[in-house]
Structure formats: C-alpha cells, structure tokens
Amino acid sequence: RGPDVIDIRKLYSQTGMFTYDPGFMSTASCKSDITFIDGDRGELAYRGYSIEDLAQNADFLETCYLLLNGELPNTQQKAEFVRTVTMHTMVQEQMHAFFRGFRRDAHPMAILVAAVGALSAFYHDSLDINNPRHREISAIRMIAKLPTLVAMAYKYSLGQPFVYPRNDLSYSANFMHMMFSTPCEPYVGNEVLVRALDRILILHADHEQNASTSTVRLAGSSGANPFACIAAGIACLWGPAHGGANEAALNMLEQIGSADHIGEFIKRVKDKDSGVKLMGFGHRVYKNYDPRAKLMRQTCHEVLNELGLYNDPLFKLAMALERIALEDEYFVSRKLYPNVDFYSGIVQRALGIPKSMFTCIFAAARTIGWIAQWNEMIADPEQKIGRPRQLYTGEARHQLIPIAERA
Ligand code: ACO
Numbered sequence: 001r002g003p004d005v006i007d008i009r010k011l012y013s014q015t016g017m018f019t020y021d022p023g024f025m026s027t028a029s030c031k032s033d034i035t036f037i038d039g040d041r042g043e044l045a046y047r048g049y050s051i052e053d054l055a056q057n058a059d060f061l062e063t064c065y066l067l068l069n070g071e072l073p074n075t076q077q078k079a080e081f082v083r084t085v086t087m088h089t090m091v092q093e094q095m096h097a098f099f100r101g102f103r104r105d106a107h108p109m110a111i112l113v114a115a116v117g118a119l120s121a122f123y124h125d126s127l128d129i130n131n132p133r134h135r136e137i138s139a140i141r142m143i144a145k146l147p148t149l150v151a152m153a154y155k156y157s158l159g160q161p162f163v164y165p166r167n168d169l170s171y172s173a174n175f176m177h178m179m180f181s182t183p184c185e186p187y188v189g190n191e192v193l194v195r196a197l198d199r200i201l202i203l204h205a206d207h208e209q210n211a212s213t214s215t216v217r218l219a220g221s222s223g224a225n226p227f228a229c230i231a232a233g234i235a236c237l238w239g240p241a242h243g244g245a246n247e248a249a250l251n252m253l254e255q256i257g258s259a260d261h262i263g264e265f266i267k268r269v270k271d272k273d274s275g276v277k278l279m280g281f282g283h284r285v286y287k288n289y290d291p292r293a294k295l296m297r298q299t300c301h302e303v304l305n306e307l308g309l310y311n312d313p314l315f316k317l318a319m320a321l322e323r324i325a326l327e328d329e330y331f332v333s334r335k336l337y338p339n340v341d342f343y344s345g346i347v348q349r350a351l352g353i354p355k356s357m358f359t360c361i362f363a364a365a366r367t368i369g370w371i372a373q374w375n376e377m378i379a380d381p382e383q384k385i386g387r388p389r390q391l392y393t394g395e396a397r398h399q400l401i402p403i404a405e406r407a
Pocket of ligand 1 (some may be wrong): 240241242243245269276278279280281282283284285291334336339340366
C-alpha cells in the first residue's frame with residue numbers, strides 16, 4: 001500500500017527472502033560458539049560442558065573463564081584469572097556520591113541500570129573495542145565490579161554503609177560479605193551457603209540469545225561502550241517475563257499461601273481473561289524440564305537442610321504446585337515446565353537475600369554471558385549493525401493539507 005511495501009518487495013527480489021517473525025520464534029540473529037540449548041531434551045551446555053557437570057565440579061570464576069576463553073582454565077590459568085578479577089573489585093569512590101542521588105526506596109534494579117551505565121563514563125576514552133586486550137580488560141572489570149555494585153545497591157536500600165570488597169575471599173564469599181557484613185559484625189561465611197550462591201551464578205551465567213543478551217548484542221552492534229551495552233541488558237532483564245520472574249514467582253507462592261489454595265489458583269491461570277500466569281513456569285526454548293530448575297531444586301534441599309529449615313512451607317508449596325501442574329492437561333499440552341526461576345527465589349530467600357534483590361543477583365551472574373557474547377560479536381569479521389526490518393501496516397501516502405483547511 002505505501003512506499004515501504006515497495007521497499008520490502010525490492011528486498012525480497014534482491015535476497016529471495018523476507019521473514020516476518022515476531023518474537024524471533026524461528027529466526028537466528030547470530031552464530032555463536034558459546035552456549036547450546038536442546039529445548040526438547042532439556043539440555044544446556046556452555047562451550048560443550050553440560051550445566052550439570054559445571055554446577056557440580058566447577059566454580060563460578062572457572063565458568064567465567066570458560067565462557068570468555070572457550071576452555072576451562074588449568075590451575076595456573078585459574079590462579080592468574082582470580083588474581084586479575086580480584087584486582088578490579090573496587091569501584092571509583094565517586095560512585096558513592098552517585099548512589100546517594102537515588103531515593104532510598106528506589107528499586108535496586110533501577111539503581112543498577114544507572115550505576116553500570118555510569119561506569120562507561122570512567123572507562124571510555126581509553127577503550128578501543130577493536131583491540132582484543134581492551135575487550136578482555138572490560139570483561140574482567142565487569143565481572144569484578146558487578147557484585148560490588150549490587151551489594152552497594154542493597155546497602156543503600158538499607159541505609160547502611162557500603163562494605164568494601166575483600167580480596168582474600170572467594171568470589172561468592174566476598175559477594176555475601178559485601179551484602180551482609182556491617183561495620184559492627186562481619187558476615188560469617190558458611191561453605192554450603194557460599195556454594196549455593198556460586199551455583200546460582202553458574203546456572204544463570206549464559207543462556208544464548210535470550211531477550212537481554214540479544215539487547216546487549218544489538219546495543220553493541222553499533223560500537224557502543226560495553227558498560228552502556230550491559231546496562232541495556234540489565235534494563236531488559238528487569239521485566240517480569242524475563243529476569244524479574246524469580247521475584248514474581250516468590251510473590252505468587254506467598255499469595256497462594258497454602259497447598260489448599262493451589263486448585264483455585266490453577267483455575268485462575270487457565271482462565272485467559274484473568275491475566276494470571278504460573279510464574280517460574282514455561283520457556284520459549286525449553287519444551288521439557290529446564291535442567292537449571294532441577295539443579296536449583298536440589299540446591300533448595302541442600303540449603304534448607306543446612307539451615308535446619310526442612311519443613312520450609314514455601315518450598316513444600318512450590319513442590320506441591322509443581323506436582324499438580326505437571327499432571328494437569330493445560331500445562332502438559334503446552335509443554336510448560338518449571339524454569340530456573342521457579343526455585344531460585346526460595347534459595348535466595350534462605351540465603352537472606354530479599355526479593356527486591358533477586359533480579360540484581362541474576363544480573364551479576366548473567367554479566368559474564370553478556371560480555372562473552374558481546375566479545376564474540378565484536379571479534380566476528382561478519383559482524384554488522386543489528387537492524388531488523390518491519391512489515392509496514394500503516395497508511396498509504398497522504399497529501400499534506402494545510403492546517404487551516406483540515407477538517
Ligand atoms: N502460565 C500459564 N500459561 C502459560 C505460561 C505460564 N507461565 N507460559 C506460557 N503459557 C501459555 C500461554 O498462555 C500460551 O497458551 P495458548 O497457547 O493457549 O495461548 C502457551 O502457554 C504458549 O505460551 P507463549 O506465551 O506463546 O510462550 P512464549 O514462548 O512466548 O513465552 C514465557 C515464554 C514468556 C517465559 C512464558 O512462558 C511466561 O510468561 N512464563 C512466566 C514468566 C517466567 O517464568 N519467565 C521466566 C522465563 S526464564 C528466564 O527468563 C530466566
């Protein structure tokens with residue numbers, strides 16, 4: 001009908017193909033060597049290593065090294081990587097003033113988007129994204145500083161002083177130290193709890209071309225500063241259909257309250273007009289059990305046992321809800337299974353992390369995936385600026401009528 005339709009036809013005649021694929025249901029936006037998902041079989045692997053193997057036998061920084069470099073580090077490489085990451089855990093002191101500009105009750109994700117974006121102001125002039133060494137140092141800075149910024153957002157919301165990183169602790173132990181220590185009382189680490197946080201970070205580290213990773217790639221395809229690109233990814237992650245689902249899933253469990261109300265809740269979910277979804281269920285790619293959800297459920301058992309909370313009512317409720325949903329025709333026919341977010345909120349809550357911080361923890365974990373994917377894209381000689389087309393459905397051309405003559 002309009003000139004854009006003619007454009008589309010031209011495009012079609014030049015390339016032989018034009019696809020209209022809302023939500024990218026069946027369009028690959030890139031090639032990648034990093035993460036593989038078999039959604040029908042419920043399998044996930046980073047660089048060829050299964051998520052189960054990594055969650056059991058590697059730690060988060062080894063996983064970061066793997067995602068960035070394509071192979072797991074040996075002992076010497078790991079020691080060097082850990083040393084480099086820990087050298088960069090502090091943020092500029094001016095960031096303290098930046099944080100103080102926010103309302104205390106601001107959502108920590110709003111603060112995190114801004115704080116990570118603000119890092120681009122500190123690392124801009126010296127950064128040449130076409131230089132692999134510069135990209136590597138940006139990646140290291142990002143991995144190192146995200147826990148510091150997340151912990152600062154938490155401390156700010158509490159009105160407590162910021163806690164400086166401790167480089168003698170492991171990555172996850174330091175993360176917990178910065179979140180939970182106060183000048184009056186240091187957080188006393190517990191190996192099981194620290195390992196649980198480390199596992200949460202591993203399970204969320206990458207997930208190929210999800211919405212936030214695609215956002216980072218799209219932002220990065222214009223050559224933008226990588227810290228600004230990661231800030232864009234964090235903004236996208238915030239939504240309840242993506243990273244915000246862990247917070248929404250725990251809210252949902254609290255609202256259901258007890259196993260007696262599950263039937264009533266499921267009825268509302270099935271009523272499409274209600275707008276109610278079973279949060280932490282369903283996935284664009286997994287049409288089988290999300291392998292991360294299984295590992296997260298196992299972590300729930302470990303953490304709750306460690307804390308003596310064997311009968312945690314929300315965990316029991318979540319397992320009962322899962323059992324009922326997996327036998328219900330509505331969920332079976334649509335291949336809806338628990339995703340990683342169904343159980344991660346319960347683990348985080350047990351670790352003492354409040355709901356408002358769940359998505360920030362996810363962002364800290366996913367940062368390595370975002371930056372590894374950004375690095376892969378920039379290094380790809382075939383890389384082009386991302387520029388989706390559209391199917392124009394608007395008006396054909398109008399003749400402009402002078403305003404005084406318009407009806
Ligand atoms: N509860 C109830 N029904 C659901 C759910 C759910 N959680 N998820 C999907 N459905 C239904 C849809 O209503 C639709 O039904 P219909 O065929 O009768 O119309 C069908 O299942 C297919 O769902 P789509 O929306 O087409 O699936 P899509 O791939 O677009 O969405 C998504 C995937 C966004 C994750 C969706 O399942 C959802 O909203 N889940 C709840 C939020 C959530 O847990 N998000 C976390 C995802 S994992 C992550 O980001 C880490």
